[in-house]
Amino acid sequence: MPHSTNNAAWLKKVRWxxxxLVPxxxxxxxxxxxxxxxxxxxxxxARTVELGEAVYWSRSRKKLWHKGEESGHTQKVLEIRLDCDEDVVLLKIEQAGGIACHTGRHSCFYQKFDGEDWQAVEPVLQDPKTIYADKKKS
Structure with a gap:
């Protein structure tokens, strides 16, 4: 993974x-x-490349969001890929604490359609109240 953002040509290749934004x-x-x-x-x-950890854009908060900044569940980025249309980015990551979802689950994709409704099929690994116990009130 490149560790320099001095040459922005690679950023221009992404179809924003x-x-x-890019998904x-x-x-x-x-x-x-x-x-x-x-x-x-x-x-x-660019920050993701510089830090080697995932940094996203929060559309609701309209600011950069370093994944794990509050929970401690950071994402170490091992590889960055761009799809064939150059409009979707794939991060291959190492998930700190094994929890990526704010619900305390391993994955955000924990609900499975059973033909009639959505069912939670992954357990809560840690109560979100304990994950965000030290979160500052805003």
Whole structure:
């Protein structure tokens, strides 16, 4: 993985949407599990490369979000890939603590459609109240 953002040509290759964002999939490198989906802007992708840890763009908070900044569940980025249309980024990551989801689960994709409704099929590994116990009130 490159550790320099001095040459921005690689950032220009990404096909950013009309809001300057690109969808990002976080995949656990060791298992192949898809852990989460998020968005990045140019700054987030550049910071991800610089830090070697996932940094996303929070659309609701309108700011950069270093994954794990509050929970401690950071994502070490082992590899970054761009799809064939150059409009989706795949991060192959190592998930700290084994928890990627704010619900305390391993993956954000824990609900499975059973033909009639959505069923939670992955257990809560840690109560979110304990994960975010030290979270500052805003």
């Amino acid at each position: 949407d009309e809001h300057g 990002v999939i976080a995949q656990e490198a060791s298992t192949g599990d898809i852990l989460m989906f998020a968005w990045m802007n140019r700054d987030a992708l």
